[in-house]
Amino acid sequence: MLRYTMLAVLPCLLFASVVPVQADEHTQPMLKRLAGVWEVEEGVNQGEEIPEEELEGTIMKIEKNMIVTYDREQREVYRALFTLDETKKPVHIDMTTEMKGMPPMKSFGIIKMEEGDEFEICYALPGADRPKEFKSPKGSKVMLFEAERED
Numbered sequence: 001m002l003r004y005t006m007l008a009v010l011p012c013l014l015f016a017s018v019v020p021v022q023a024d025e026h027t028q029p030m031l032k033r034l035a036g037v038w039e040v041e042e043g044v045n046q047g048e049e050i051p052e053e054e055l056e057g058t059i060m061k062i063e064k065n066m067i068v069t070y071d072r073e074q075r076e077v078y079r080a081l082f083t084l085d086e087t088k089k090p091v092h093i094d095m096t097t098e099m100k101g102m103p104p105m106k107s108f109g110i111i112k113m114e115e116g117d118e119f120e121i122c123y124a125l126p127g128a129d130r131p132k133e134f135k136s137p138k139g140s141k142v143m144l145f146e147a148e149r150e151d
Helices: 002-018 030-034
Strands: 036-045 059-063 066-070 076-085 091-097 106-114 118-124 142-149
Antiparallel strands (some): 036 059, 059 066, 076 091, 106 118
């Protein structure tokens, strides 16, 4: 009897092992979740809040390991290659600028995905230490941005 039961269960186990599992968006690697076009909603530059009218129309395009920021006239204002370390909490991001006419410069930061289609990135200007929290205090050399995925 046990033998017949095993024969009946075995095909179910084999079938279950080949059924693809649908990955929840929060279980996918952050690099994959970041891919796309993002509208910059808020920003703080070294402790000074960036006025909404200055940020209006600013977008970030993230593809593979490249992040490019454009102003409202679609002029490129920032381009960097980046790597993520998801083993760190918060996730570490290391960026190396790729701007024409400028030497490569490294910036170190932290990044987190918010509920829905939003993320925050906080990074130090080149030469400064990686921030430990999502804040840009007055007098610091830290930038903080919040972005929302474009429709």
